[in-house]
Amino acid sequence: MQLYATATNCQVGRPDWIYLSPHLDDAVFSCGGQIALQARAGMVVWAVTVCAGSPEGPLSDFAQWLHAYWGLAETDAPAARREEDRAALALLGAVAVHWDFRDCIYRRAPDGRALYADWGGLWGPRAEEDGEMLAELTRRIVELPSSATLCVPLGAGRHVDHRLVREAAEQTGRPLVYYEDYPYAGEAGEVEEALGEGDWKPGVVALDEAALEAKIAAALCYRSQITSFWADEADLAAHFRAYAEGVGGGSPAERYWRRIRS
Ligand SMILES: [Zn+2]
Numbered sequence: 001m002q003l004y005a006t007a008t009n010c011q012v013g014r015p016d017w018i019y020l021s022p023h024l025d026d027a028v029f030s031c032g033g034q035i036a037l038q039a040r041a042g043m044v045v046w047a048v049t050v051c052a053g054s055p056e057g058p059l060s061d062f063a064q065w066l067h068a069y070w071g072l073a074e075t076d077a078p079a080a081r082r083e084e085d086r087a088a089l090a091l092l093g094a095v096a097v098h099w100d101f102r103d104c105i106y107r108r109a110p111d112g113r114a115l116y117a118d119w120g121g122l123w124g125p126r127a128e129e130d131g132e133m134l135a136e137l138t139r140r141i142v143e144l145p146s147s148a149t150l151c152v153p154l155g156a157g158r159h160v161d162h163r164l165v166r167e168a169a170e171q172t173g174r175p176l177v178y179y180e181d182y183p184y185a186g187e188a189g190e191v192e193e194a195l196g197e198g199d200w201k202p203g204v205v206a207l208d209e210a211a212l213e214a215k216i217a218a219a220l221c222y223r224s225q226i227t228s229f230w231a232d233e234a235d236l237a238a239h240f241r242a243y244a245e246g247v248g249g250g251s252p253a254e255r256y257w258r259r260i261r262s
Contacts, residue, residue, distance in 0.1 A: 013044045014044060014145055014147055014148075015044045015045060015046040015095070015145055015147075015148040016038065016043040016044050016045065016147075016148060016149065017035075017038055017043060017044075017045045017046070017148055017149050017151060018045075018046045018047075018048055018144055018145070018148040018149070018150050018151065019031055019035065019045070019046070019047045019048065019151045019152075019179070020048055020050060020141070020150065020151065020152045020153065020165050020169060021047050021048065021049045021050065021153075022049075022050055022051055022153060022159065022161040022162045022164070022165045023049065023050075023051055023103060023161060024049050024051075024052055024078070024081040024082060024084065024085040024098075024222070025081075025084075025085070025088075025219075025222045025225050026049075026153060026162070026181060027047040027049070027179075028047070028085075028088045028089070028092070028215070028218045028219055028221075028222070029182045029183065029219055029222075030153070030179045030180060030181055030182045030185070030254070031151065031179050031254060032088075032092060032214065032215030032216075032218045032219060033205070033207040033211045033212055033214070033215040033244065033252070033253075033254050034205050034207075034211075034254050034256075035047070035089075035092045035093075035094050035215075036092050036093070036207075036210070036211040036214040036215060036218075037205070037207070037208075037211050038094075039092055039093030039094055040093070040210075040211075044095070045092075045093075045094040045095065046094065046095045046097050046148070047085075047089055047094055047095070047096055047097065048097040048098075048099060048144070049082075049085060049096070049097070049098050049099065050099050050101050050137060050161070050165050051099075051101050051102060051103040051104070051161055052078060052081075052082055052085070052098035052099055052100065052101070053078060053098075053099070053100035053101055053102045053103075053106075054076050054078045054079060054102075055078070055102060055103075055106035056102075056106075057108075059106070060105070060106075060108075060114035060117055061117075062105060062114065062116070062117050062118050062119070062121075063105045063106055063114075066105055069227075069228070070224040070225065070227075070228070071224055071227075072224050077224070078103070080224060081222070081224060081225075082096075082098055084221050084222045084223060084224065084225075085098070085221075085222070087221040088218040088219070088221035088222060089218070091214065091217055091218045091221065092214055092215075092218050099140065101133060101136075101137065103161065104116040104121075104122065104130075104160050104161050105122075107127070107129070107130065107133075109127070109129050110129070115127040115129055115130065116160065121160070122159055122160055123157075123158050123159065123160070124160070125160075126160050126163065126164060127160075130160075130164060133164065134164055134167060134168055134171075137164070137165070137168040138168040138169075138171045138172055141168055141169055141172050141174075142172050142174075146174070149175075149177060150169065150174050150175070150176055150177070151176070151177045151178070151179055151256070152165060152166055152169040152176050152177070152178055152179070153165055153166055153178070153179060153181045154166065154178045154179065154180055154181060154185070154191065154194040154195065154257060155181065155194045156180055156181040156184045156185040156187075156190040156191045156193070156194040157181055157184025157185070157187065157190050157194075158184075158190075158193075158194075159181070159184065162181055162184075166178075175258075176258070176259070177203075177256050177257070177258055178256060178257040178258070179254070179256055179257075180247075180254075180255055180256075180257075181194075182240075182243060183229050183239065183243075185243075186239070186243050195257065198259060199259065199260040200257050200258065200259060200260065201257065201258050201259075201260050202255050202256070202257055203255070203256045203257070203258065204247060204248060204253045204254075204255050205253055205254045205255075205256065206248060206251065206252070206253050207244060207248070207252040207253055207254065208252075209252075211252075212240070212241065212244055212252045215240065215244075216236070216237045216240050216241070219236060219240060220233055220236065220237075
């Protein structure tokens with residue numbers, strides 16, 4: 001069930017909080033500050049990455065292009081990214097759990113056609129063939145320890161894997177806390193669009209300097225992903241700090257959302 005699970009340098013046991021991460025970086029990029037605070041307080045925290053599996057068969061042109069862009073052209077990119085994730089979560093004191101679903105760039109239809117063959121596909125409608133993954137993912141989320149608070153992506157930025165993880169989590173009927181998918185959430189209007197209709201209550205979690213610095217240091221462990229979003233390490237750190245200060249009204253914070261049920 002939990003391929004590649006590791007728990008080095010941190011406490012294993014019944015989790016108090018579980019973060020669902022579509023990809024190998026989302027939980028840390030979005031929630032690394034709160035994870036640091038919780039681990040420091042002695043809580044058991046799991047970051048479960050859904051799409052952590054290695055591809056099977058030949059890569060699509062798009063996947064090959066992305067691998068090259070990440071500087072991982074000659075390697076099993078997800079294996080390298082799992083290493084980055086283990087390092088990041090060990091630094092925060094949390095448990096890395098890696099599930100074996102594949103990133104949308106690797107998923108294929110039964111006839112071999114790539115389901116998401118280009119950049120635009122990542123933000124478009126979900127392929128019909130992903131219905132099976134949605135059902136299986138929902139089953140796996142149901143089996144996660146029910147004592148833990150489950151924290152899931154809002155889907156800001158509309159990445160198809162982020163929306164799929166949110167939908168699967170919602171289908172379980174469990175109470176959820178939603179996080180703002182960073183860096184997508186930094187774009188104007190993306191969080192509002194992801195919230196959509198309905199009543200929501202924000203909760204702002206203040207980060208002390210140590211928690212913010214731990215988050216940035218953990219984010220820098222995802223070396224293959226830095227140039228996807230930022231010019232260099234200093235640029236990443238500056239953007240993380242600016243976003244945290246933005247949601248905290250001048251002092252660093254992360255913002256989470258809950259639905260208000262009537
Ligand atoms: Zn992602």
